Structure formats: C-alpha cells, structure tokens
Amino acid sequence: MGLDLAETGNADPAGVSRRSRAYPWAVFALVLGLLLSDYMSRQVLSAVFPQLKAAWTLTDAQLGSLSGVVALMVGILTMPLSLLADRRGRARSIALMAVVWSVATLCCGFAANYGQMLAARFFVGVGEAAYGSVGLAVIMSVFPPKVRATLAGAFTSAGIFGAVLGTALGGSVATHYGWRAAFSVMAVVGLVVTAVYSLTVTERRLARHVHQGAAVRSGAGLSVWDTLHSVFGSPALICAYLGGGLQSFALYSLLAWMPSYLNRYYGMAPGKAAMAAAGMFVLSGIGMTLCGVLTDWVGRGAPARKVSFGIGFCLLSCGVLSIAFRLPAGNAQIILIAIGALVAAGPWGPAGASVANLANPVVHATALAVLALAYNLMGAAPGPFITGVLADKVGLLGALQLAQLVSIPAAMAFALCRRTYLRDLPDTGRQGHHS
Template identity: 60%
Template structure:
C-alpha cells in the first residue's frame, strides 16, 4: 500500500522573526564561508604534481594528505555540532573558519610532509562541523517553505568551492608557486571569519535556535537516527557512491597531468570544469527527484539507483578510452550523475527520522559520507595507483557504484514498512 506523499512532509518550525534582507545577508556570509571551507580543502588537489616532485611523495602519501581532512570531518561532525548548539552557532562558525584558515596558512609554510600532514589535520578539525551548523543557522532565519531550496544550494556550494579551490589554486601555483595557492585560500577565509561575527548577530538568530534546541532536548528520541533498515541503508548508499565521486574529484588533476601532459594550471582549470559539472548535477538530480517523486516519494530511491548505475557505466567506459575529447566528454557526463544521489539520500534521511532530530540526522549522514566516501576514496585510489597506475585504478573505482546501487535497492524494499512504523509512532506520541 502506497504512503500518501503528504505524510512524508516535515513538521514546520516556528517562523523566524528576522527581516528578510538580514536573512539573505546571513545566507550570503554563511555560504561564503562554505565556499572558503571547500577552497581550503580542495586546493591541495591542484598542487599534487608539484608536491610529488618537490618532496618525492608517493601517491599514497598524497592521498593521505587529502583524506585526513575528510577523516577529521567524519569523526568530529557529530560531537562538534552538538557543542555548537549549546555554546552558540555564530561564535562556533567564526571560530571554525579562523582555525581552518590559519591551518591552511600553515600548509603554505610547511617544509616537510609531517608538517603538511599536521596542518591538514587541523584544516579537518576546523571544517568538521561547519556544514551541519552552517545550514542550521541558515534554516533558522528563513521560513520553512524555503528549506529545500536553501539546503540544495548549500550542498552544491561544496562543489562550487571545490571548483574555485582547484581552479584558482592551479592558476596561483602555476604563476606564483604552490605555497601561494594555499596562502590565497587562507587569506580569503580569514577575511570572512573576521567579518562574520561583526555582521551576523547571535542575539538576532538565538531565539529561533534556542526554540529548536528545546524541541530536540525535550521532544523526540534519537532512536530514529538508526531506527530503521531504510535509513541505515540511506547512510551507507550515500557514502559508498560518494567514494567514486570523491576519488575522481581529488585525482583528476593528477590524471590530466600524467596522461594528457598538461601543466598544473591547465589541469586545474579542466578539473574545475569537471567538478562544476558534478555540482550542477547535484542540483539538477535533486530537482528531478522532487518533480518525479512528488506523487510517489519512493520513486526517488529508484532514481538514486539509476544515478549509481549510469555513473558506473559512463565512468567505466570513459576510463577505458584513450586520452582525448571522447574520454573527457564521457567523464563529464558521468560526473553529472555521480553525486546525484545526495538529493534522494537527504530526502530519505529527512523522511525516515523524527523532525525534531533532523539536524543530528544530517550530521550522521555527513559522518557516513566522510568515513565511507570522501576519506577512503582518495586514499585507496592513491594506494591502487602506486601498485597498478592511476589510469588502471580509475578503471576499477567506478565499480563501487554497483554496491551503492544494491544498498539503495535494499532500502527500497523496506522503505514503505519503515515509513508506516515511523508515522505510527509519531501519531501515537
């Protein structure tokens, strides 16, 4: 028996009292810091070839420098998000931005691999809870009917920040050296970190944030975070699919450098375009899921399965082709849907968890994405590249999308029953 789509909606939160113009200022600054977050994270990928030559690093070491950030984000997202809710979200966001920006500046002056690793470690600590706390601030100052739009834009901002980090990083590295690539990202983040608490006032958004905190503390149990097979499958499927997207995003500049013989600047710019296609695909796939799944929400899971399988086919074919226009075209098409599961995965998590704990639920989804995808993807790709070459490693990586598709198939089998049980619990509460 199908579940009516109206039963899948969120319970509206209290309407914010802040002026709409101020709300958009909050969004712009918070979104700007998200861009800085990913610029600082992804600039490393653009300078991989330069670091490899200067410090004679292995591909596994390069993958470790990239993966350590995702590991720290995955490990600390949950506890730091809870801490920020108690201590103050605005202060927390400003402190996070200051930390990751100073750590990025540390990357610029690092003289050895251990020093660079330590700096990247603290980049990860600073960025750990920014996504979940940042979207909580944005949602708290806008009416409930804009949540989907704001969340979609915020998630795509990570990709756009990655584009700017790799593109501008590659250009700066080519003209001024790799150290200035890190320094440029750091200075941008420090400027926004100083401006943020001066313009965004905790007092103006605190009443709404406090109401949300009371609702979470006194309302519903956290059991729904792992209370159904479908929601666990949503976490797992999302993380496994992002393994593929993250591996391509991190290593494509090096691939272009090695097999297309492009310099750092050109490789960074082409990589930026490919990642931009991935970010645009995240938005477009989300819109497609909302449109086609409006009358039948489980259809979003079918689309997630399709995104996994289509990306597997396109990327596998692309990396079996010789370098050239055909390969790059198929690679871009594959990346268009590779991260497309982010939208339906987020919708599943929102539908399958109690509205009062949605913030914590998305922190859990972030944890899965980082520990299953964003961290191991670049690292294991580097390990494979050391043994069989980066080109052959890329031929194997897309196959993991088949496993992600199987997990989403499992989720679809249990989705209806899990939704009935959750709605029954809510009605009986």
C-alpha cells in the same frame, strides 16, 4: 537585515507574509556563504604550498600534515559537535564555529614556524568539523520538505565551489602580496560573513520561521540512547547512509585520479591536467544542484519517488563511466567522462533529503553528520587509495573501470531504502512530506 515584523509588533499580515518568504532565503544565502568561507579557509593552504616549502624548508610530509590535520579533526569531531549543536542550539553553534575557523585562519597568516602553523590548522579543523551537518540542518528547518533534495545538493556543491575559489583566490593573493596575506584575506571574509550571519540568524528568529516537520533546536531532552535510536533506528535510514557513502567512493575515485589519467593517457602537462580536473570538480558541483532540483520537481507529492532518483543516478553514472573508460582516448571519451562526473554527484540530493525526512527533526544535524561521515569513511578516504592500489596491479585505466562498479551496490542500498521508506518515516514526516 532589520528586525522581524513580529518582533517589532507590526501586525500587518501582508508584511509578515513577505518577511516570512524572504527570511529563509536570507538564511540560505548566509549559511551558504559561511560554507564557502569554510572551504576557502581549508583549501587556501594548497595554493601556498610552494611558498611555505621555500620559506621554512618543509618536507612534503610536513606540508601534507598541515592539510591532513584539518581532515583529521573533521573526522573525529563531526559527530560529537553536531550532537552538541542539536542539544544547545544550531544558530549560535554555527556562529561560534565560524569565529573559531576564521580566527585560526588569521593565526595561520601570523605563524612564525611549522609548529605554530600546525597548531593553527588544528583549530581550523576544530571550527569546521561539524559545520556542514549543522548548517544544512538549519537551512532545512526553514524550508518545506518538498525541496530538501535541492537544498542538500546545492549546499554540498557550495563546498566544491569554495575549494576551487579558495585555491584560485589564495593563489592570486599569494602571488601578489605573499602567503600571509592569502590567509588573512580568507579570515577577513569569514569574519565579515559571520558578523552579518550573527545579526540576522538567531534561535528566536529561526523558531518563528520553522517549517512543519522540522526543528530548530531541540535534542536537549533526549537521552543518548534515544538520540542513537533516532539516528540509526530505521532500516531505510541506514540504507540511505550506505547509498550515499558507496556512491561517494565512485565519485571521489574519479575526481582524485583524473589529473593522473589525463597526464598518462592524453599526455597533458601536470598543470593543464590539474586545470582540466578542476573543471570536472565544478561539473560535479553543478550536478549536485541540478540533480537535486530534478529530484524535487519530479518527486512532488511522492516522497519515496525521490529515493528512486538515487537509484537512477547511481546506475546512470555507472553505465556512462563504464562506457567512457572502454573507449579510446579522444573527445568522445572526455565528453562521456564529463557527463559521468555530472551525474555521479546526483545521489547527494536524494541521500540528504532521505536522511532529513527519515530522521527525527530534533537530531537532524547529528543524522546529517552521520551521512557526512559515510561520505568520508566509505568514499573520500578509501576511494582514491583503493583505486591507487588497483592501479598498481591492473593499470589506472582498469582501476577506474572497476571503481565505478561500486555504484551498483550503492543503487542496491537506495533500493532497500525505498522498500521501507514510507513505513520508517517519523510521525512528523508523515504529516509534512506529501506536499
């Protein structure tokens, strides 16, 4: 990518202007590329389950533990590692994370037994634990606040596309060259992108392009108490966490149980049902980006209006999916479910933008880690489980009908966030969020 003009001593103002406009997009592309690598490395395991089971005579519980250990490490380490990145420098922290998960993925390809594979997957989880929050904080630091909903939606959606790509590409490579090659390919992709990132994105360069109301690194001077106050100190911020977390319950319940729903109510074979459900995943990823763009476009000059879109998307998804699951099986129902999957992911943009606007910029990675934790603890973990418990009692159709009602308290949380939003903005937010 070359050196910044400011670093070479070139004083051409027009050149600096062009570089300033291009560099944030280079950061965006590279951080997004690493997120794709993150989820490709995480999900390639699913594509090689049958081969691992045959090679080492593994039980389903052992296979599940190879996947679960990554999620466990992400859940445990997201907050502390995000806080460390805020205090020690986000750019270099990202490079270190990517090296750890890529090398660990490469080790998966050389594992000789279950124990070695479990250890390697443990370190995949360690490397990936805080990447989502720290990566998004870096991107937001070099773009104006007016596009934060778009950035949050697009960045989060890349995880979904990475998961789909990791499963598809990993399965293809494993079919032709074996499961060890599948892990190796994912590792090489990660290491190549990391090398380009490290040459392009540095603390010094980010500092030259940081936007007003943002911070590249920072929280080294904050006490633990000040950090906690910055992350949990305002009612609007807490309500933004709650709104995003509750809505994720509805979305993850839908996505997790769609293959079973299509199998039971439409008679689809498991493979075909899984492919159709993958399409729903892709739609939700597209929805995250499109709804984020819409939120930023309509909310220009009125930051609190963006929170209103979180309310609207929650209620719209609840209404569409409630109608869908009360229709008989058929094309009309499938179309409405697809629309619901698209809109149900819409609050990701408003939630991410609200958290970034309301939190002190020096702890952006930590605040976004709390939001990610809310997504997991309130949505990804309990949503599919509770829906399954309900399905045992009232049937899967009835359970999915009830699961979508969680969007109503999610909308209420966003409404409470909007009430005190402008009052709770930090001083940097008051200066920079009216563009």
